[in-house]
Amino acid sequence: MQPNVNVISLVSVGRHPQSGRARRAEQDGRAVELGLKLAGKNLTVVHAGNPQEPVLRQYAGMGLSSLTVLEQAQGCDALPALVSFLTENSVNIVLTGVRSENGESSGMLPYLLADQLNWPLVPRVADIVSVSAESAEVLLALPRGQRRSVIVTLPFIASVDNAAQEARQTAFGPGLRADFHVLAMDTVVDEAAHQWKITAAKPRPKRLKVVKAKTAADRMKAATAKPVGSGGKIMKNETPEEKAKAIFDLLLEEKVVR
Amino acid sequence: MMLDWLVPTLISVLLVLAGIGAVRRMNMWRAGQAEKVDMLAGLLAMPKRYLHDLHHVVDRDKYISRTHVATGGGFVLAMVLVVFVHLFGVDSKILAWALLAALVMMFCGALFVYKRRINPPSRLSKGPWMRLPKSLLTFSITFFVLTLPAAGVLPEGFGGWLLTLVLSVLILMSLSEMLFGMTWGGPMKHAFAGALHLAFHRRPERFGGGRSTGLKPVDFGDGVSVKEVLGVAKPTDFKWNQLLGFDACVQCGRCEAVCPAFAAGQPLNPKKLIQDMVVGFAGGTDENYAGSPYPGIDLGHAKGAPNQIITDGLIHPDTLWSCTTCRACVEECPMMIEHVDAIVDMRRFLTLEKGSTPNKGAQVLENIIATDNPNGYAPASRTHWAADQNLPVMKDVKQADVLFWVSDGAFDMRSQRILRAFVKLMKAANVDVAILGDEELDSGDVARRLGDDATFQSLAKRNLATLSTYQFNKIVTTDPHAFHCLKNEYGDFGSDALQNVEVLHHTTFLNRLVKDGLLQLEPFKGGKVTYHDPCYLGRYNGEYEAPRELLASLGIDVAEMERSKFRSRCCGGGGGAPITDIPGERRIADMRMEDVVSTGASMVAVGCQQCTAMLEGVVEPRPVVKDIAEILAGQLIEETH
Amino acid sequence: MSDFSSTARSLNNGVRRDPRNEWIARNRLHPLHDSVMSARQGEVRGPSGLLRKNPHIIGFIGPNGIKRIDRANLSSTELNSKKRTSEAQETLLPLHIVENPDGYIMVVADMVGGRLTRHDKDILGLAHQLATEKAAVAVVLVCFGENKETQFDLAGVDRLIHLAGQEFNGFAPEARLAALEQIETQFYPDYWLFPDSVNGGADLASRLAARLGERPATQAWQVNGTQTICRGASSSVDISRATPRILMLLEECADAIDRTRHQVLPLALDVNVNTKQRLFDQGQIAVDSNAVPLAEAEFILSAGNGIHNWDQFHAAAAALGATEGASRVAVDDGFMPRSRQVGASGTWVTARVYVAVGISGAIQHMQGIGQCDKVVAINTDAGCDMVKRADLAVIADSEEILAELTRLAQQHASLASLEEKSDAA
Incomplete structure (x- = not known):
């Protein structure tokens, strides 16, 4: 669709929120989907890590004929490998997820890449509307389904938000048949991360409704009394006009009607 | 002269x-x-x-x-x-x-x-x-x-x-x-092809009163090289005797008359499908077809050739996804043509090669792969329903007389009522029972009917590996779909885990308990009751009598629906149909509920959680839907000590 | 309403006599005697205007027959209690003063809509926790663009850097980053605190961290001067690490400030944004409310079996600017597309306001709207589950109510456009 744009989607190994099993990461899948929309068959998909990882077949099953793997051991920093890969290849657009589903999940990778390559970065992209020779128009995903249009000069990095087009279904057969180009890389071990202590997530305490009461009786009441007005208001015998007005007032009060 | x-x-x-x-x-x-x-x-x-x-x-x-x-x-x-x-x-x-x-x-x-x-x-x-x-x-x-x-x-x-x-x-x-x-x-042509079709039928077990309903597994090769195509893309990807079978069709339309999807106005007509298969391998168009079309699709636009991809111009994928795999067409077909095999073969191509399972299909398959259940619940929550049931888990006891295969109903609050009722009955009869707990995985039924045989085989092999580590004499399940997989489809994977093991549906098992006098039941005094035969219990496994005998043991005289036993109409819940959700003019479950209402029954007894869910989804007022286990549990006379 | 009445009463602080009440108070046989006495408990004035106390009238008989004295006046909703609370609010919180700070903690706020968010306030609270670990550290709030906040002092802002220039408005990460770099060189703060949010906080923090070459802590939720606990691997693990200089913090990482006032002294910054711009904001684009994904929608008008006039329903949704939803039955019957189905088997929604029209509320549907703040039910059946769940339930035929709502919305819209015109004039 777009003329002569080299698009690269970076993919990682995701983690299913319920089972904790490895899966195609939500946002990375969307990055591939967006890449396929922009570049079609010419999309390059790159993973830094273990080329034997079965999840990569799930990405390949989206219709990729090949997938590039920058081979790295567990616990290595993907950044230097990706920077050298991106500088060696002429690339116009790099698509990543916002935050990985595994490891530190800091979401820093696209920023560090952008900083090292000195490219602009657009965060949380919902769609890339058009690409020309020098620039592209992208839509940023804002909360509550809102969108912002931004023009960015090429080359750039975009992190893809969950609001982007959902990743297509992965097909088992093509996934198995895809070729993997494995490139050996100089690996840098992430020393800092080795100092960290990693434990299973503790449930966070719910914030209590702290009552700043001056008297003991006030505090006692706050601790024991039922919250008032939990039952909803029911309007039965009013006129339709009154009923509708009550609803409309609630909508105005909640600021959903402006 | x-x-x-x-x-x-x-x-x-x-x-x-x-x-x-x-x-x-x-x-x-x-x-x-x-x-x-x-x-x-x-x-x-x-x-x-x-x-x-x-x-x-x-x-x-x-x-x-x-x-x-x-x-x-x-x-x-x-x-x-x-x-x-x-x-x-x-x-x-x-x-x-x-x-x-x-x-x-x-x-x-x-x-x-x-x-x-x-x-x-x-x-x-x-x-x-x-x-x-x-x-x-x-x-x-x-x-x-x-x-x-x-x-x-x-x-x-x-x-x-x-x-x-x-x-x-x-x-x-x-x-x-x-x-x-x-x-x-x-x-x-039907005489010539039909005679040879009977001779070279792909399921010779069906002759002489036998039954062969399990789907044939996809051959994924040796793991080194991958086959060129998985499933059936082109007519020539069918087995030769399947093609022969298509040619045997006499276009009597008995399949069309019983097909629930056709009746619901979904774009499927089993007869037309078989004729399209013939158009496919013989080449040509469907112009000369002189029967009912797929509802909503005009005749004359379908073109086929032996080496043309079927879903590119011959058959719309929606046609394939409309099927509930209820097997009513296969049961009715006088030429014993295997419609369901063909449909699933083509679905396999759509899912495994094209990745185009419609609607929620992709998500469901992804969930099954990542969590071993179709709705993506945490695998560790599989046994939560039994927290208060005090059921032994196989991991602890290692052996039991009966292994209760819970199935994915464990995650669904409605199905849990059926599970609890069944457990109550087993406890009353002092059955030596255990469950697999969190070790149990989805049986793979949905994945297989949606065409993802890779996932089905993975689940089947893992389940068999788990089963082979324990000792038990019977597997009992309340889910006819899991029952069918365990009984008829797991045998293809070279495991001896189920050898010498009796696989039973809970109605069969309960019927034995009642006959052996292990359950004290008081007669049922409610209104008129009818019984809905689940496809995967009836047509797939031939169990029509046990549920009826159970109801009779409660003094219930079943008010039979016009379509019952082998002619039972599907509830619309099989074959992943609720997931692929192909629009029609009406819903299959609504039609089945009309069948129920026409008997004047105030309750319909069911032996399947999927049927229960589908029939209960019909807008009220409607007759009550209850699993037989629930009805029995309600009539159980509990001994007081 | 309530504000208005409280001001009216506060004008009324002078003694006013009510001769009739006094007369009733003296007459113990008067039928209203008890209520008047209890209403005026604690403050009875004699004929001369002197305050009189009747020791016998204090308290009331509790449910178990024992006399109780309610010293906190909790059960009384009378004028004197109201007055007391309004007085209490007026008491000034102590002012927290930082003179000549040795160090700074920078809090870069999201300021959604020009006001501090709850998230921002939590982070200001955390900043003060960190500040107490060192001597004379000022918490500096850095904010960009529009500012409507009036209570910086109560939120814990010691110093304020407000960059109001046009170049910082909207989506301007480059200019904002340049400003933050400026702050870094000018003040070299002890910590940089950002909300780890989708409102721009995480983005700006990541840019700054990459530029300064600092490894930030992200999704941090327990922080002190030495150790930080962060969530990682899609919130499935906790990572304990030494506290870095740049932190992106989760909501509720600390309690907001509520017992002190702060100075809010402006800090001067030599703004000198001169970067090559590569991102050009084209502004927010109008999104059709019906194109908003159901899961994200803020305001949903949802239709069920009770809807008979579908054109009217669509018109009402359009007039109200609501995203359309539907129950399973409405979808099954083909009136709405499957993508609009709300519930456990459809989409789980997070709307702030959910209006259920003609939906009785099957359990799967109720599960799907579990996270909605306000639920409004329009239904003919007063006993259905949706009415029980609703914050406001209207028992009526949907057609009448929708027609009236459409009319109100249109009226409201035309009024608003009139106002706009008069504003412009």
């Missing part, structure tokens, strides 16, 4: 042409994939399969079975004798009289065929099929007249050149239909 040489010549020319057609047709079938078939045994068994098994199905409609015996039997006999009398010129009065008798029989049969065609039901195909009774009558009359001299009734050379000419034309007409048409695609 002119006829002396004309008749044998015509017969032999048409026989030769028929022979050429037969070879050509066989080559079309041979374009399919190789499949090992015991040819000789099949051919030897063919007459019995025809006379017994096929006739048994046809005989559900007495009118047509008798008609067919007369017409078909008469024709086969007459044709053999025609060859002797008129081709080889065997001069025997006995043979000639036999031929006359056969022709009279055929004539009588053909009259009834003709009568049937005067005002045919909508399920029957028209077009060339309307011509067939006339051809049959012509054949019988013509050869009757021709044989009269040989039988000595009329003098040789009777009638002169005019009659000779007329008879020659009639011979040409009728023999073209009966011989040439048989191998070149006319209506009589």
Whole structure:
């Protein structure tokens, strides 16, 4: 669709929120989907890590004929490998997820890449509307389904938000048949991360409704009394006009009607 | 006399042409994939399969079975004798009289065929099929007249050149239909292909009262090289005997009449599907198809060729995804064609190769892969429903008499009521039971029907590995889908985990407990009750009686629906149909609930959680839906100590 | 309403006599005697205007027959209690003063809509926790663009850097980053605190961290001067690490400030944004409310079996600017597409306001709307589950109510456009 744009989607190994099993990461899948929309068959998909990882077949099953793997051991920093890969290849657009589903999940990778390559970065992209020779128009995903249009000069990095087009279904057969180009890389071990202590997530305490009461009786009441007005208001015998007005007032009060 | 040489010549020319057609047709079938078939045994068994098994199905409609015996039997006999009398010129009065008798029989049969065609039901195909009774009558009359001299009734050379000419034309007409048409695609093709189809059927176990309902596994190769295509993309990707089977179709439309998706106005008609398969491997368009179309899809636009991808122009994928795999069509088909196998084969291509499972299909498959259940619940929450049930877990006890296969109903709050009711009954009968707990995985039923055989096989192998570590005598499950997988489909994966293990549906198992007097039940005093046969319990596994006996043991006289037992109408919940959710004019569950309402029952008893969910999804007011286990548990007299 | 009445009463602080009440108070046989006495408990004035106390009238008989004295006046909703609370609010919180700070903690706020969010306030609270670990550290709030916040002092802002220039408005990460770099060189803060949010906080923090070459802590939720606990691997693990200089913090990482006032002194910054711009904001684009994904929608008008006039329903949704939803039955019957189905088998929604029209509320549907703040039910059946769940339930035929709502919405829209015109004039 777009003329002569080299698009690269970076993919990682995701983690299913319920089972904790490895899966195609939500946002990375969307990055591939967006890449396929922009570049079609010419999309390059790159993973830094273990080329034997079965999840990569799930990405390949989206219709990729090949997938590039920058081979790295567990616990290595993907950044230097990706920077050298991106500088060696002429690339116009790099698509990543916002935050990985595994490891530190800091979401820093696209920023560090952008900083090292000195490219602009657009965060949380919902769609890339058009690409020309020098620039592209992208839509940023804002909360509550809102969108912002931004023009960015090429080359750039975009992190893809969950609001982007959902990743297509992965097909088992093509996934198995895809070729993997494995490139050996100089690996840098992430020393800092080795100092960290990693434990299973503790449930966070719910914030209590702290009552700043001056008297003991006030505090006692706050601790024991039922919250008032939990039952909803029911309007039965009013006129339709009154009923509708009550609803409309609630909508105005909640600021959903402006 | 002119006829002396004309008749044998015509017969032999048409026989030769028929022979050429037969070879050509066989080559079309041979374009399919190789499949090992015991040819000789099949051919030897063919007459019995025809006379017994096929006739048994046809005989559900007495009118047509008798008609067919007369017409078909008469024709086969007459044709053999025609060859002797008129081709080889065997001069025997006995043979000639036999031929006359056969022709009279055929004539009588053909009259009834003709009568049937005067005002045919909508399920029957028209077009060339309307011509067939006339051809049959012509054949019988013509050869009757021709044989009269040989039988000595009329003098040789009777009638002169005019009659000779007329008879020659009639011979040409009728023999073209009966011989040439048989191998070149006319209506009589069914006799030729049907006979061979019976001989080389892909599921020979179905003959002689057997049952073969498990899907055949996809061959994923040795793990090194990947097959070029998984599932069926092009007509030639079918096994050769599947192609042969498609050709056997007589377009009687019995499948169409029972298909729930067709009735719901979804774009599926099993008869048209089989005809499209024929269009596919023979090449051409569906212009000549003269039956009901797929609801909502016009005729004449489908094009096919042996090496063209089926879903590119021949069949819309929605047609394939409309199927609930209820097997009603297969059960009804007098030619024993396997519609469901074909549909799932093509779905496999769509899912495994194209990645185009519609609607929620992709998400469900992803969930099954990542969490081993279709809704993506945490695998560690599988046993939460049994927190208060005090059920032993196999991991702890290692062995038990009965392994209760809970199935994915464990995650659904409605199904949990069924599970609890069943556990209550087992406890009352002091059954030595254990569950797998979190070790149990989805049976793979949904994945398989949605075409993802890779996931199904992975689940099956992992489940079998788990099962093989424990000792038990029976597996009992409340889910007919899991029951079917365990009983009929897990056997293909070379595990001995289920050897010497009885796989039972809970209704069968409960029925035994009741018969053994292990459950004290008080009679049911509610209103009228009807029973809905789940497809995967009834048609797939032949269990029609145990649920009825159970209800009878409560003193319930089941008010049967018009469509019950092997003709039961699907609830619409099978084959992943609620997931792929192809729009139609109405919902299958609503139609089934109408069946229920028409009996006047205030409660419908079910033996399947999926059916329960589908029928309960019908807007109220409607009869109550309850699993048999729930009804039984409600009538249980609990011993007080 | 309530504000208005409280001001009216506060004008009324002078003594006013009510002769009739006094008369009733003296007459113990008067039928209203008890209520008047209890209403005026604690403050009875004699004929001369002197305050009189009747020791017998204090308290009331509790449910178990024992006399109780309610010293906190909790059960009384009378004027004197109201007055007391309004007085209490007026008391000034102590002012937290930082003179000549040795160090700074920078809090870069999201300021959604020009106001501090709850998230921002939590982070200001955390900043003060960190500040107490060192001597004389000022918490500095850095904010960009529009500012409507009036209560910086109560939220814990010691110093304020407000960059109001046009170049910082909207989506301007480059200019904002340049400003933050400026702050870094000018003040070299002890910590940089950002909300780890989708409102721009995480983005700006990541840019700054990449530029400064600092490894930030992300999704941090427990922080002190030495150790930080962060969530990682899609919130499935906790990572304990030394506290870095740049932190992106989760909501509720600390309690907001509520007992002190702060100075809010402006800090001067030599703004000198001169970067090459590569991102050009084209502004927010109008999104059709019906194109908003159901899961994200803020306001959903949802239709069920009780809807008969579908054109009217669509018109009402359009007039109200609501995203359309539907129950399973409405979808099954083909009136709405499957993508609009709300519930456990459809989409789980997070709307702030959910209006259920003609939906009785099957359990799967109720599960799907579990996270909605306000639920409004329009239904003919007063006993259905949706009415029980609703914050406001209207028992009526949907057609009438929808027609009236459409009319109100249109009226409201035309009024608003009139106002706009008059504003412009």
